[in-house]
Amino acid sequence: MIPVSIFRKYALLLPLSGLAAACGSDATSGKGAGKTAGPPAVSAAKIAQINVLVDASGGMQGFMHANAPGQAGSGFQQTVTALLSDVNGQKSQQAAPPAFYFVKEATGTDPRVLVPATYNELAGAVSTGIQHPALGTELPQMLAEALKLHAKKPGTVSIIVSDFIYGPKNPGETWRVKTDVKDALSTADAAGLAVSVFAGTSEFRGNFYPGNRTHSQALRGEKLPYYIWVVGAPELVGRVDGSLLKRLAGQPQAHFNTRFAPPYAVLDHFQNAGEWYKADAGAVPAVALTKSVSRKEPAEIVLGLDLKAVPAEWQKAAAQGLRLDPAATNAALLRTWPVAQEPAAAGKPYLQQYTHLAKIRVNQIPGAGALLHLTLPRQQPAWVAQASTANDSNIARQGPKTFLLADVLQGVADYFADQPGAQLSLDLPVRVQRAE
C-alpha cells in the first residue's frame, strides 16, 4: 500500500507534468507548419454582378440567322449560346444574378441604349434572330453605357458581344476613332479597369453594313469576325477570362490591364543551391536567406509557374520573355525553361503541375526584405493588324476583317498607356527576406 503522504509529496510534480503535456501537444501541432506550400491565395475581391450585353443591331442579324431543322447554327450562335448558358448557370455563385441587355441605338421614342432582357429573350434572339433589329449604336456609346452600370455597382464585369464595327457618322472623322474609344473609356479610372478582347469568326447570312458607311452587301455564309469584350476590374476580368471564357482560350485575344493570377510557387527541393528556405509570409511566395548567403555562396531558387490558364500566346512567349525586376537587390534571372524540356521532371508530380521553371540567383541579403517581380512584358498581339481593314466596302472579297479594328484597340491601349501594370502581361511577386 502507498501511504497518502506520498501523494502530498508528489503533488509538487503535478503542475510540472501538466506543463509538459501542454507544451508537448503544442510542439506536435507545429508539425504541419512546414507543409503550407500551396499557390498564393487568389485575391478575395468578389464579382458583384455579371452583365451580358448583346448587340441587337441590324448588322448583327447575319450572325443570328434562323436555321433550318438539322442545321448546326453559326459559330456565333454556338459560342454565344454556350456563353449565355454558362453565365446563367453561374447565377447562384455570384452575389447578384447576372443581368442581360440588348444594345441598340437610342431613339427619340426610346432613349435607352441598353434594354434589359431576360436570359430566355437573349438566348432566343441569338438562336432565331432579333425580332426588331434596331439601328446599331456607336461603339464608344456602348462602352460608356456599360461603364455607367459599373459605376453604379462596383465589382461588375460586363461581357459585351458585338461585331465592334465603329464607323463615325462623318466618314471624314475615321482618323479619330482611337480617341473616341479612349474618351469613352475615360469615364472610369484606368487603374481599376481592364479589357479583354476575344476574337471569333462566324458564317454570316444577311446584310453586312460596312463601317465606312457605303452600301450594304448581302452575304451568304461568308466568315465575318465578331468579338467578345470582357470589361471590369483587372483581377475580376482575369477570373472571368479563365472561367466563363475558357472555351475561347484558343482564339485570338488581346488583354489590356487584365490581371491573371496563375499559380506559382518556390520549389525548395529542385536545383536549389545556397542556404535558404521557403518562408510562410502570406499571399506572396517568400524565401528566407540564411546568413551564409553571399557572393561566394549565392542562393539559387527555382520557381514553378503554372501558365496553363493564361493566353496561349503568353505561354509561348514565357520561356523567352520572362524578366526579373530585382527591386534594388542584385537578384538575377539565370534561366527560364518549360517543364517539358526538363529531363529531371519525368515522374515528378510536384514539377509536372507546372508548365515553366525560372531560376533566380540572389547573392546578397536585402536588409528589410525585397519584393522581386517576375514579369512578362506586354506584347502587341500580331493578329490585330491582320484582322483590321481601312475599307470594308467589299467585305466578301476581303475575308474576315473588321473596320479599323487596329485603331479601336489602339484607343484602348492609349487609355491604359499610363498604367504601369498594363504594360505587363504577368506580374508574379516573390518576397526575399533574411532568415529569422
Place this chain on the structure above:
Amino acid sequence: MFQQLFTSLYQALLGTPAPSSLIPVYQKSIFPGVGLSTFFAVALGMALVYYVVLNRLMTTALFKTSHWLLFGLLTAVVAAGLAYSQAHSVVAETLNSSGVALEGIEQSAYNRYVLGFLCVNALFGALFFVFWSFVVKSFSTSARTTPVRWPN
C-alpha cells in the same frame, strides 16, 4: 519560447539545419518537440523511475552510483532514438505532403545532420537526467544519496 530556447540550444552545437530547405521544419517542429519530450518524458521519466519507482515504491538493489550511471546511459540512448525517429517521421511527413523526395546532396546532408542531432540529443538527455536527479532524489528512500549526498 520553447521554440526559441531549443532552437538555440541545438543550433549552438549543430549549426543551422541541413539541407537548408528543412530549416523551418527543424525550428518549428523537430527542435521544440524533441527537446520538450527529451526534457520531460525521457529525462524526468527516467529519474522518476529510478528514484521513486525502483528506490521507494519498490525495494531493489539498484541504489548504487553505478546503477545511476547506467540509467543515465539508458536515458541518452532513448533520447537518441527519439531524436532520430522524430526527425525522420516529421521530415518524411513534410516531404510527402509536398510530393518531393530528397536526392543526392540533400539526402547526404540530411543523413549527416540527423546523425549529429541524435548525438547531441543523447548528450542533452544525459544532462537533463542529471538535472532531474537532483530535483527528484529527495523523494526517494533508498537512493537519497545517489550519486552524491547533496542536497539531502
